[in-house]
Amino acid sequence: MSGDHGLRSSITATINALNQNSALHISLVGDEPSILLALAQKKYNPEQLQIHHSPDIVAMDEIPSKALRYKKQSSMYRVLEMLRDGHVSGVISAGNTGALVAMSCIVLKRLSGVSRPAICAPIPAQNGYTLMLDLGANISCDAAQLYQFAVMGASLSKALGASDTPRLALLNIGAELIKGPSVVKEAAELISADPRLNYVGFAEGNDIFSEQIDVVVCDGFTGNVALKVCEGTASFIRNQLKTKFEQSIYGRLSAILAMPVLKAFQGEINPDRYNGAALLGLNGVVIKSHGSSGVESFESAIHQAALAVSEGVTQSIGTQIGTNKL
């Protein structure tokens, strides 16, 4: 954990999570004095909490390859070593995503047969959420990688309890079989040929929000753009709604009356509810939280990590990729 403004939120979230689940143990890795300061006056069972001093941090704008080379003493590197050595069962980081992916590949290694890890996160949708991957770990992907992402996404979806046969779709620019880049069409053939996967076809950008789909697969460039367009649209719409309600006295009065409804609505589309992107395809559970996470948001990431561990997502992906010819 770095000493940035997120430390206070993540520590409050940690304490809340520990107090809700007495079986949970959390190790905080970072600058000990800062952590102790943030922990002061918090009530928790000290047996559930460990602190590991690790003052060096990876900056948010640090180039991943440089972080990998020069930041082996950082809290990020240290916590991945703890996971590798079995001292913890899962890792949560709100740090530099590129560095986290690069360090995870080196320290944890990829699962046997996995060619690249992928970043997978839930997007709010009609049926609660849709899992989407890759969200930026891989700028371009071949068909076999997209197939592996489908296997990984399905495993996480099952672990999170959506369904035993999560409905998988490939992101494309049309629903018809002839549409789209050849790599996407080849991936469709690979995915639909695997009887263990419930492939439902191509999804267009708007289908991500449909209740007919549980997991959407795409390359990391498209996925990252899609995720940020989704966040940008939601933020733009919230601002427009706020402005409209503030533009007149009538608007301000009606906003007061409509407040409970508007609050419930904001809660429903709040991305914090679904915070926590999983790095899939590695030897261990690694969850990336938003850099500017609030308390609820960080709690959601802890919850997701605990579920991924208890449901054996790593083992499930390992088994499924391992038994495939690809």
Add this chain to the structure above:
Amino acid sequence: MSGDHGLRSSITATINALNQNSALHISLVGDEPSILLALAQKKYNPEQLQIHHSPDIVAMDEIPSKALRYKKQSSMYRVLEMLRDGHVSGVISAGNTGALVAMSCIVLKRLSGVSRPAICAPIPAQNGYTLMLDLGANISCDAAQLYQFAVMGASLSKALGASDTPRLALLNIGAELIKGPSVVKEAAELISADPRLNYVGFAEGNDIFSEQIDVVVCDGFTGNVALKVCEGTASFIRNQLKTKFEQSIYGRLSAILAMPVLKAFQGEINPDRYNGAALLGLNGVVIKSHGSSGVESFESAIHQAALAVSEGVTQSIGTQIGTNKL
């Protein structure tokens, strides 16, 4: 025009546009009996309106290459021939996009020096709208094509009156120069080297809605996904808001009070306000309207076509691409 449910809306929009602008002349090309039926009891100056019978239509799911081969008698092909032969100054179609692009390339031809046409449309944003291209005409693009899209987008932006030096950005997954695919980085070099273009750097998905950007350039796969994610998010949020207001008697009451504000808000984020995607890079103005356009939406497409003609967008793109070495 096909005989589908959109005919009534497009005819009402046509009559409204003619009645607002006595200098405007519109030719309706399609099944004459259906058009006459929809025109019955409408009031307009008959000198402003011509009807051309052309009963054959391109189906919405028709493969572009097949439409090109077998549908030379269709209203779509016919209207492009009328544009090529100087009988009209611009074309608006709500038909099959792929077929429209393919037929436009064959009938109108590309402007000299343009390697591929691009689909460009406005996305609602903080500063009114941001133009985005390509939205699906080209699945993948090289750096020189992305550069040409920047030139085309800047020309349309100027014609629509945003600014004399529209701010151009390239869609990417990070703002830093080292981020993203090599094709995007090469395009950045080409665009920033052209002193006639006001290049402001990389934009992430959420930056499309920023008031700092007028035109966003990307390949057609990414652009199409982004556009549909944007529409999907807006539609998802509208549904959530509606559901919340309908869930309780209190919600329904406060919705009545908040109605004027909610209506103004809906108007602000309504994509119909900015309907009309321009096919840029062709010898002539071609505007693609949404397939399921309402009256306001189709009027917006007519307005956009008229502006593109009067502001000489085609000539402007032709001059700028023509004088460049690429």
